Amino acid sequence: MVVGVFPALKLGVLFVKQISKPLAKFLVNQAKNHPVFRTYFIIPPAQFYHWAEVNAKMYLMNLSKPTKVAKLNEAMAMELGANLMGEVIIFSVAGGCLILEYNRQVTKEAKKEEARLQQMQLFTNDIENLNQITSKQESEIQYLHKVIQEIAKHTKYEIVAKPRVTGTNEQIQQSNINESQNSANSKSEKPSIIERAILYYENNVKTEKVS
Secondary structure (H helix, E strand, O other): OHHHHHHHHHHHHHHHHHHHHHHHHHHHHHHHHOHHHHHHHHHHHHHHHHHHHHHHHHHHOOOOOOOOOOOOOHHHHHHHHHHHHHHHHHHHHHHHHHHHHHHHHHHHHHHHHHHHHHHHHHHHHHHHHHHHHHHHHHHHHHHHHHHHHHHHHOOOOOOOOOOOOOOOHHHHHHHHHHHHHHHHHHOOOOOOHHHHHHHHHHHHHHHHHHO
């Protein structure tokens, strides 16, 4: 739905820009034929513009300020006033379209920023959940270590606890490599924990059942 709104809005703005000049011309012609608009909205702005233009030109050319600027006749004032009104209408339409486009861009950027903040919040929640899971697993591992130690007390085989490694990833990887090498070297010297479990079962549990 949103994807279809923006192109339609752009087409609407472009359409308004294209019809602004014909629309301004139509409105000016209607105003020229209306006595109230002609008297109060076309001729006075034209006379003021003519007065300001003459004074500005005299000032820029370093000439003496005229004592009195001759007014335009009605025909010239109507023509100049109509042109001014047309320019004002076109400028107003263009300014309105510009403000509308600016507001649309601001809204679009605000939505992007909101989506980015939501994504960051989602990442933060995921990290917190992972930390909670890690803490829970750490507690379970400690409990399992205690259980293993309790079981080891009732057997004649010593269960060597694996040392816990803390540090950087490089240290942990190096520790895993060293452990693998030590395990490979000692594999032929002493039985694995599975072999010891089988041996314990055959020598103790199975013997007790037979007896």
